[in-house]
Amino acid sequence: MTKNFLTIDDFTSRKASELYMTFSLSGKNYAVPAEKIIEIIQIPALQVPEKLPDYIAGLMNLRGNIISVLNLRTLLGIKQEMFSTENQVLIIHVDDKHIGIIIDSVNDVIQCHKENLKPLPYKSEESFITGIYKTPDSMVAFLDLNVIINNIKSIEVDHHELQEEDYSFEHLFPTDPISQQKLTHRAKNLQKEIKTEDYKDSYYQNNFVSFSLNSELFCIGLKYVREFCKLRSVNVVPVPCVPDFIVGIFNLRGEFITIIDVKSFLQIEKTKITEKSKIIVAKTPDMQVGLLVDDVFNIVNIPNDKLIQKSSAKFDKNNYTSVQALLDSGGIMSILDFERFIEDERLFIEDAV
Secondary structure (H helix, E strand, O other): OEEEEOOOOOOOOOOOOEEEEEEEEOOEEEEEEHHHEEEEEEOOOEEOOOOOOOOEEEEEEEOOEEEEEEOHHHHHOOOOOOOOOOOEEEEEEEOOEEEEEEEOEEEEEEEEOHHHOEOOOOOOOOOOEEEEEEOOOOEEEEEOHHHHHHOOOOOOOOHHHHOOOOOEOOOOOOOOHHHHHHHHHHHHHHHHOOOOOOHHHHOOOOEEEEEEEOOEEEEEEHHHEEEEEEHHHOOOEOOOOOOOOEEEEEEEOOEEEEEEEHHHHOOOOOOOOOOOOEEEEEEOOOOEEEEEEOEEEEEEEOOHHHEEEOOOOOOOHHHHOOEEEEOOOOOEEEEOOHHHHHOOHHHEEEEOO
């Protein structure tokens, strides 16, 4: 007897598309590879211990790591605007370097086929933008992080210089005492957070894609996620004589992928399919599957100290979500153990040799 996973074609490691995080800056949309993002934080107060290039807004101490924070508007030649406490910072890892990029707000996680990128309608000496991607709602400029890294100076600062609580509020930062107090509080908290010794090696495993099932919040490791698609945008073909949690299969650019209704599989009360219902195409090196969820939200970074073990219970979801994450808002998000999930015998069919 042999076991075959309910996917017709074997998984190929060739990536036809990649995931990107899109964000807003001065009313325009930009994108960077999602896998390069370590985490997203609210903008803190920054330190300027010495004269810095104008494209570096300042330095921050993130759990013992000294990080240059870029003012992307300067690099891209965009008109300068005042920062506010609502700005965010993308912490990005490229070529063994960490940098921060100040943005207005995160928009979405999208999938993009590189062949759909259009060249810039003008020439740029720095070539910070690799191309333009047109979505139904807007135009998205894709940033070349390698070019950005190669064009910024390496700032050498003594670690102890940033231990002092001497934050600089330059002309682009708020001047009111309440905002400055809030920014300073954030900076102190980021500096005092527990430093993970294997931070550089473990950031990949701490990134997750969050999604909802009914009224509950879940997430899956970003390293397993290939792409997303709306359920109603694909042609689902039913499969006869399979468990109820198998919705069917669909063709994703020549690959036939099985769709699993995760709520049914985990014994969570089913709800109606909506316009927000999505398929997360998730994979391991050997196989892939489509996970039907209610909605997909964002990429989140969950440090190890925010993880807690759940006690076992009679419901199937506890067998595959034995770990939960404590959110800053006070809520709890369950982490789907995808490798255990995909090894479940119910996902295999028996064929006679």
